[in-house]
Amino acid sequence: MENRIAKAFAKKQRNLLNVYLTAGYPTLDATVPLIEALVSSGADLIEIGMPFSDPLADGPVIQASSTAALLNGMNLWVLFAQLKDIRQRVPETPILLMGYLNPVMQFGMENFCREAAAAGVDGLILPDLPLVEYEEEYQDLFRRYNLRPVFLITPQTSTERIRRIDALTESFLYLVSGPGTTGGGTAQDPTKQEAYFERIAAMNLRNPRLIGFGIGDKASFERACRYAEGAIIGSAFIKALESKEDAPAAAREFVESVLN
Amino acid sequence: MTYQPNARGYYGEFGGAYIPEMLYPNVEELQANYLQILADPDFQREYQKLLRDYVGRPTPLFEAKRLSAKYGTRIFLKREDLCHTGAHKVNNTVGQILMARRLGKTRIIAETGAGQHGVATATVCALMGMECIVYMGKIDMERQRPNVERMRLLGAEVRAAVSGSQTLKDATNEAIRDWISNPVDTHYIIGSVVGPHPYPDLVARLQSVISEEMRKQLNEELGRELPDYVVACVGGGSNAAGAFYHFLDEPSVKLIAVEAAGHGINSGHSAATSVLGKPGIIHGSRTLLMQDEHGQITEPYSLSAGLDYPGIGPLHAFLGTSGRARFISIEDEQALYSVAELSRLEGIIPALETAHALAALPQLGAGPEDIVVVNLSGRGDKDLATYLQFADKLNSYEF
Numbered sequence: 001m002e003n004r005i006a007k008a009f010a011k012k013q014r015n016l017l018n019v020y021l022t023a024g025y026p027t028l029d030a031t032v033p034l035i036e037a038l039v040s041s042g043a044d045l046i047e048i049g050m051p052f053s054d055p056l057a058d059g060p061v062i063q064a065s066s067t068a069a070l071l072n073g074m075n076l077w078v079l080f081a082q083l084k085d086i087r088q089r090v091p092e093t094p095i096l097l098m099g100y101l102n103p104v105m106q107f108g109m110e111n112f113c114r115e116a117a118a119a120g121v122d123g124l125i126l127p128d129l130p131l132v133e134y135e136e137e138y139q140d141l142f143r144r145y146n147l148r149p150v151f152l153i154t155p156q157t158s159t160e161r162i163r164r165i166d167a168l169t170e171s172f173l174y175l176v177s178g179p180g181t182t183g184g185g186t187a188q189d190p191t192k193q194e195a196y197f198e199r200i201a202a203m204n205l206r207n208p209r210l211i212g213f214g215i216g217d218k219a220s221f222e223r224a225c226r227y228a229e230g231a232i233i234g235s236a237f238i239k240a241l242e243s244k245e246d247a248p249a250a251a252r253e254f255v256e257s258v259l260n
Numbered sequence: 261m262t263y264q265p266n267a268r269g270y271y272g273e274f275g276g277a278y279i280p281e282m283l284y285p286n287v288e289e290l291q292a293n294y295l296q297i298l299a300d301p302d303f304q305r306e307y308q309k310l311l312r313d314y315v316g317r318p319t320p321l322f323e324a325k326r327l328s329a330k331y332g333t334r335i336f337l338k339r340e341d342l343c344h345t346g347a348h349k350v351n352n353t354v355g356q357i358l359m360a361r362r363l364g365k366t367r368i369i370a371e372t373g374a375g376q377h378g379v380a381t382a383t384v385c386a387l388m389g390m391e392c393i394v395y396m397g398k399i400d401m402e403r404q405r406p407n408v409e410r411m412r413l414l415g416a417e418v419r420a421a422v423s424g425s426q427t428l429k430d431a432t433n434e435a436i437r438d439w440i441s442n443p444v445d446t447h448y449i450i451g452s453v454v455g456p457h458p459y460p461d462l463v464a465r466l467q468s469v470i471s472e473e474m475r476k477q478l479n480e481e482l483g484r485e486l487p488d489y490v491v492a493c494v495g496g497g498s499n500a501a502g503a504f505y506h507f508l509d510e511p512s513v514k515l516i517a518v519e520a521a522g523h524g525i526n527s528g529h530s531a532a533t534s535v536l537g538k539p540g541i542i543h544g545s546r547t548l549l550m551q552d553e554h555g556q557i558t559e560p561y562s563l564s565a566g567l568d569y570p571g572i573g574p575l576h577a578f579l580g581t582s583g584r585a586r587f588i589s590i591e592d593e594q595a596l597y598s599v600a601e602l603s604r605l606e607g608i609i610p611a612l613e614t615a616h617a618l619a620a621l622p623q624l625g626a627g628p629e630d631i632v633v634v635n636l637s638g639r640g641d642k643d644l645a646t647y648l649q650f651a652d653k654l655n656s657y658e659f
Binding site for chain 1: 276278441543555556
């Protein structure tokens with residue numbers, strides 16, 4: 001089955017920019033205008049964060065945006081309603097949903113997949129969904145709805161496990177740049193990091209790779225793109241929206257600052 | 261029916277290891293090694309010696325005669341409050357720090373609610389000369405000030421968790437984030453039977469010394485190993501897991517888990533997870549969890565800082581839903597009454613958490629021939645500020 005993620009990587013093999021936004025942040029209705037602004041200014045993939053009360057893998061910036069989004073009234077029902085016509089506005093760009101398992105479980109995994117597919121979502125990033133549970137419980141369901149899972153790889157992930165993740169993936173591999181939660185990229189040892197990126201690059205994996213966590217500006221984006229097909233920016237983008245009246249304008253400005 | 265987890269850490273439908281990839285290597289390392297380390301004779305020798313000489317085990321099993329007379333049944337108190345550091349928590353931290361050393365870890369992190377687990381962790385870190393960082397909710401730091409100072413005196417760094425409700429759940433989130441950021445040298449000593457597999461089983465096994473001693477002591481005292489009731493309070497559920505452990509497969513022993521109802525189960529200010537919770541995922545475990553209709557975790561409430569956790573350990577979720585354990589909810593007021601009662605009738609000032617277990621006594625339906633063991637999980641020193649705040653009420657009760 002065709003999927004927009006594969007098409008995007010076929011069309012552009014290098015320097016793909018994936019931008020993460022928190023649904024319902026900075027205002028409840030900002031989700032769709034922000035997606036349009038990101039795509040029109042050059043983002044190649046869009047990752048929509050589904051806010052959760054207890055985002056374990058996220059640093060302070062995304063935590064705060066999640067709390068704000070929940071206070072704004074965001075939930076999965078609202079999000080799917082917002083995304084109803086997104087494919088008329090953004091026909092080609094891959095859209096992924098990222099979030100923690102508990103809200104998805106309460107919504108019901110099958111309902112969730114059906115709604116996501118109906119909205120034109122292409123991939124799912126559920127960081128606390130264990131590989132083994134995915135294989136046994138959800139792989140068939142995801143396939144039925146043509147939703148591609150994306151799994152994380154860290155510097156500590158064993159070679160054997162990376163091969164297994166690669167085999168289960170038909171989208172891209174999410175390379176976590178170093179130890180830490182989202183947004184925490186500054187303290188990482190560049191030599192170690194390069195060795196890790198090069199080790200993964202040399203594995204000749206079948207899926208392309210995007211590097212995330214701690215990527216936040218033109219310099220870090222370009223550096224990441226030397227070791228992978230592209231990179232993911234989240235916290236830095238959310239920060240760029242803070243106290244901005246015109247969020248879509250701030251989004252365009254941010255993407256342009258990374259790409260130009 | 262088995263009450264032991266399967267190889268992937270499931271008790272029935274509860275348990276497992278729902279963790280982001282960043283935690284996988286550490287958790288897998290523990291999964292692969294914990295049973296072997298626990299079974300290792302050298303480990304056992306060191307652990308048992310520390311339990312005896314450092315913790316002060318075995319703790320007494322004390323027949324509370326005046327309390328028994330009042331409730332018309334035979335009540336024994338398992339005196340975990342007499343453990344070094346004042347609660348059962350140290351049974352687990354002694355075992356886990358020995359395990360951490362065997363895994364080559366040099367840095368210890370922990371979460372704490374009431375501060376008892378934080379103190380117990382800081383204590384063993386001082387004993388072993390290891391770096392110790394304890395995450396504690398900002399609100400808990402205020403209401404359990406003496407424990408914060410004790411941890412600092414023991415050389416630990418106490419970091420305030422300022423997200424969410426600023427209590428135990430948030431302290432646990434911060435500890436997990438620390439572990440994500442320090443994946444190589446750090447061991448996370450979880451204080452309760454919560455978290456990803458193998459923690460619920462690991463902590464239950466390290467606390468199981470409580471019920472192991474109960475059986476022996478009952479046999480010595482009464483010529484029978486099995487009581488009719490075992491009563492323990494449940495926040496995450498570590499003292500209850502330890503008190504129940506060696507009775508799980510003895511169907512004649514009624515297991516009573518006592519939760520904090522706060523201001524009342526339906527007041528919106530409660531921590532009665534077995535009643536208010538639905539299956540969900542918290543801190544890497546599938547269990548009963550207090551959450552809203554959208555799966556957002558709700559803020560629990562109890563006057564006691566050790567019981568206001570929105571989940572319960574997966575073992576307890578299984579014991580509750582399978583009917584093996586009976587859950588009772590106790591409100592703040594009832595717990596305060598039991599604080600005064602045990603203080604005045606038996607000369608023992610219990611921790612506020614423990615008082616919830618005592619407050620369940622009238623609801624057991626135990627007869628004069630029945631043997632009831634209450635796990636006296638901790639002493640009340642740490643709660644003196646709260647008890648002072650309610651001094652008029654506590655002193656007004658007549659016994």
